[in-house]
Amino acid sequence: MNYIPSKFRNNAVKALLNVNLRKNLTRAISHTLSKRVEVVSELPDWENLRQKAHEIKKHTIENLAYYLDLFEERATKNGVKIFRAKDSIEAKNYVLQIARKINARLCVKSKSMVTEEIGLREFLEENGIETVETDLGEFIVQLAGEMPSHITAPAMHKSRDEIGKLFSEKLGVKFTNEPEKLTNIAREFLRHKFLNADLGISGANFLIAETGSIVIVENEGNAGLSTTIPKVHIAITGIEKVIPRLSDLTVFFKILGRSATAQRFTSYVSIINSPKKNKPDSPEEIYVILLDNGRTNLLKSERLKQALYCIKCGACMLTCPVYQRVGGHTYGSIYPGPIGSVLTPAQLGLRDALLLPFASSLCGKCFEICPVKIEIHHLLLQLRAQAVDLGFASWLEKLIFKLWFIVMRNYKLYTSASKFLRYLLKLGIKPKVKSWSKERIFPELAPKSFKEIWRNQKT
Numbered sequence: 121m122n123y124i125p126s127k128f129r130n131n132a133v134k135a136l137l138n139v140n141l142r143k144n145l146t147r148a149i150s151h152t153l154s155k156r157v158e159v160v161s162e163l164p165d166w167e168n169l170r171q172k173a174h175e176i177k178k179h180t181i182e183n184l185a186y187y188l189d190l191f192e193e194r195a196t197k198n199g200v201k202i203f204r205a206k207d208s209i210e211a212k213n214y215v216l217q218i219a220r221k222i223n224a225r226l227c228v229k230s231k232s233m234v235t236e237e238i239g240l241r242e243f244l245e246e247n248g249i250e251t252v253e254t255d256l257g258e259f260i261v262q263l264a265g266e267m268p269s270h271i272t273a274p275a276m277h278k279s280r281d282e283i284g285k286l287f288s289e290k291l292g293v294k295f296t297n298e299p300e301k302l303t304n305i306a307r308e309f310l311r312h313k314f315l316n317a318d319l320g321i322s323g324a325n326f327l328i329a330e331t332g333s334i335v336i337v338e339n340e341g342n343a344g345l346s347t348t349i350p351k352v353h354i355a356i357t358g359i360e361k362v363i364p365r366l367s368d369l370t371v372f373f374k375i376l377g378r379s380a381t382a383q384r385f386t387s388y389v390s391i392i393n394s395p396k397k398n399k400p401d402s403p404e405e406i407y408v409i410l411l412d413n414g415r416t417n418l419l420k421s422e423r424l425k426q427a428l429y430c431i432k433c434g435a436c437m438l439t440c441p442v443y444q445r446v447g448g449h450t451y452g453s454i455y456p457g458p459i460g461s462v463l464t465p466a467q468l469g470l471r472d473a474l475l476l477p478f479a480s481s482l483c484g485k486c487f488e489i490c491p492v493k494i495e496i497h498h499l500l501l502q503l504r505a506q507a508v509d510l511g512f513a514s515w516l517e518k519l520i521f522k523l524w525f526i527v528m529r530n531y532k533l534y535t536s537a538s539k540f541l542r543y544l545l546k547l548g549i550k551p552k553v554k555s556w557s558k559e560r561i562f563p564e565l566a567p568k569s570f571k572e573i574w575r576n577q578k579t
């Protein structure tokens with residue numbers, strides 16, 4: 121599999137032929153989606169919650185500079201050091217600078233898509249710092265040398281058998297495919313790493329502007345260990361994660377767990393305020409890196425800025441008919457699926473991710489499931505229009521659509537064109553469109569049009 125967005129088409133063909141992958145995806149996705157329906161239906165005010173979450177995010181993104189400044193001011197007062205990184209290079213170099221300052225040899229990392237986005241683990245390892253993923257799914261994909269295939273369930277593309285084989289090969293343990301035993305193997309391996317780590321790195325689910333707090337939700341306890349055992353903790357997060365008030369969490373906590381993992385509530389919540397020197401369960405130094413990396417490009421567009429409301433629950437991926445069939449790796453981007461097809465062009469530039477906005481049926485299921493009501497299908501349409509301006513469509517395609525546009529707006533032309541098409545089909549002449557016709561059968565037209573049937577019925 122090629123981890124490049126421009127390889128989407130080739131990757132999709134390979135993924136569709138991979139029977140195991142299809143089985144693993146179907147099993148994992150259908151289980152989570154059906155559980156999600158159950159836990160969402162318990163909340164009669166679900167639609168209100170979505171609306172509230174949308175409004176909080178909208179307000180914050182409209183006033184992003186103000187809330188980031190407020191967060192920085194309050195967090196600095198708490199003793200947390202803030203660094204604003206324009207791009208991945210600045211963020212990585214800052215982490216390395218801290219790691220060198222404390223002479224770090226071993227770093228434990230809890231799950232963070234932003235660190236995947238900037239390639240932090242690989243960078244630290246190139247610089248001689250052993251870096252271990254401590255989230256079970258991330259640990260599996262690190263051992264496999266792969267990218268996460270989903271933002272909240274990184275190893276959802278793998279079966280228990282495949283994970284068992286991987287552990288046996290890479291960790292030298294006896295093969296087992298029992299989830300409990302596999303978890304214990306990972307736990308044993310990671311415990312030693314936690315206890316010896318010099319540096320802990322995490323992401324953040326939310327940053328609270330009024331208190332300067334970092335909020336992390338998780339299910340395994342690994343984020344809690346990564347952010348308390350090492351002497352130094354660095355949280356790296358996108359600038360869009362800030363929200364105004366602590367009380368806003370009452371809305372987000374209700375929607376996040378249900379949307380991400382179909383849980384009423386995630387198992388652990390850490391609200392980190394300040395480093396506490398000389399206490400055994402707290403780091404001595406805390407740093408927060410606020411990463412832009414293309415996010416402010418989205419602010420320039422009234423419509424596309426909605427993508428910054430995303431709370432990275434991953435639900436839009438699970439419900440997307442394209443993602444369901446091809447899985448996350450096919451997109452070749454850190455953020456796959458519908459929202460990834462909006463975020464990736466903002467980060468890499470649309471030219472380098474030209475195919476992604478087209479990797480959608482535009483059915484709108486992503487909007488219906490999104491807990492913050494992002495109109496993802498409209499954002500994809502806007503990006504498609506921009507892609508066409510960049511020369512994505514051939515002259516022939518453009519001509520066909522221009523003719524289509526003229527015909528559809530003129531009643532007489534439309535009637536004559538459909539009669540002509542019907543006549544061609546009667547003669548057995550079917551239109552052939554190169555790659556389109558390869559995998560599709562041209563639909564049979566009904567012998568009579570609806571209008572003809574209607575007219576006959578009236579007489």
Ligand code: SF4
Nearest residue numbers: 430431433434436490
């Ligand atoms: S776009 Fe919505 S559904 Fe998709 S990951 Fe973001 S918050 Fe979740």
